[in-house]
Amino acid sequence: MGIQPRVTEAGPRDVALHASFCDYVSHVFTRADFRRWTAWGEWDDGYRAFMVVEGGRVVANASVTRMRLLLDGREVSGFQLGAVGCLPSGRGRGLARTVMDAALAYCGEAPVLLFANPSVRAFYPRFGFQARGQTLFAASHVAKPAGPAAPLLDVSLAEVRAGLARLADAGVPVTERFGARGHSRIASWYAANGFARPLRQLRDDAWVFAEVEGETLYVDDIFAREPFDLSAELPRLIDRPITSIQFGFTPERWWPGAEPVGEEADADLFVRGGGWPEGFERFPVMART
Incomplete structure (x- = not known):
């Protein structure tokens, strides 16, 4: 048996490793980057990177984000890879x-989820993960712009990110069925x-992450201290008429009449452990690492 490579665990204070980690990400995931997010100070103790470093270069990695998961109305401590x-x-x-x-040893017996591209579907079941489908939800709704348009917020500003964190931590979760609380630092990465x-x-x-494309309003996430009538506020989120x-x-x-309209095809969900909800669900896109 050969010598097992040493795994290094890195957190927010291991700044000597941050540049190499960011370089690794940009090579393996060519559309993703951690440099700006790290410079914003968004890497906190809830994000740990388990890496093999050779010659000062990260050659392999699995990162763990601590999550406050919501599973059928229960808040559960878990992790996302x-x-x-x-x-x-x-x-x-x-x-x-x-x-x-190394990453899964850190997670222990807690529930773990991850999203992966279809090319690695065979890899994660080797570690006890099971594939799960993700449902797309939509609703027909005709509306026109009205009232003062909801102003844009610049997430590059520290005060905006701090406000997002407060709403994520203390506000209502966007869904109780299969979601998360306190995921502002994931949203800021996007x-x-x-x-x-x-x-x-x-x-x-x-605060709402939303945009109109064609005649459809895409609502990706809602950060709010209390529930409100989204249908009443919707005309302030659109800049042209919509039909869905x-x-x-x-x-x-937020929209009880929304219906399943198909399966999500561009990100495969894998889960490990028990307690996951059954049925038509979609984990929030802004809470995925």
């Missing part, structure tokens, strides 16, 4: 398995990479 992979130069040596084993839809402020304590809405989460709270 992300940034799992290996540089081409390190493949064939079992390094991806090594970092996965904004840092230019992947997020615009963040709009309906009021001081109600699509949701980035299970919208039982």
Whole structure:
């Protein structure tokens, strides 16, 4: 048996490793980057990277985000994996398995989920993960712009990110069925990479990631201290008439009449452990690592 590679655990204070980690991510996931998000100070103790470092370079990694999961109305402490992979130069040596084993040992017996692209469907079941479908939810709804347009918020501003964190921690979760609480730092990662839809402020304590494409309003996430009537506020979120809405989460709270309209095809969900909800659900797109 060969010598097992050493796994290094990195957190927010291990700044000497941050540049190498960011370089690894940009090589393995060519559309993703952690540099701006890290510079914003969004890497906190809830995000741990388990990496193999050789010659000062991260060659393999599996990251763990601590999650406050909501499963059928219960808040459960769990984890989400992300940034799992290996540089081409390190493949064939079992390094991806090594970092996965280290990450899962950190998670213990808690429930774990991850999202992966279809090319690695055969990899995660080796670690006890099971594939689960994700439902798309939509509703027919005709509306025109009205009232003062909800102003845009700039997530690059520290005060906006702080406000987002307060609403994520203390507000109502976007869904009770299969969701998360306190995921503002995941949402800010999408904004840092230019992947997020615009963040709009309906009021001081109600912020929405939403945008119109064609005749459809896409509502990706809602950060609010208390529930409100989304249908009444919707005309302030649109800049042209719409005929439908699509949701980035299970919208039982915000639009009870929304219906399943198909399966999500571009991100495969895998879960490990018990207690996961059954039926038509969608984990919020802004809470995925």
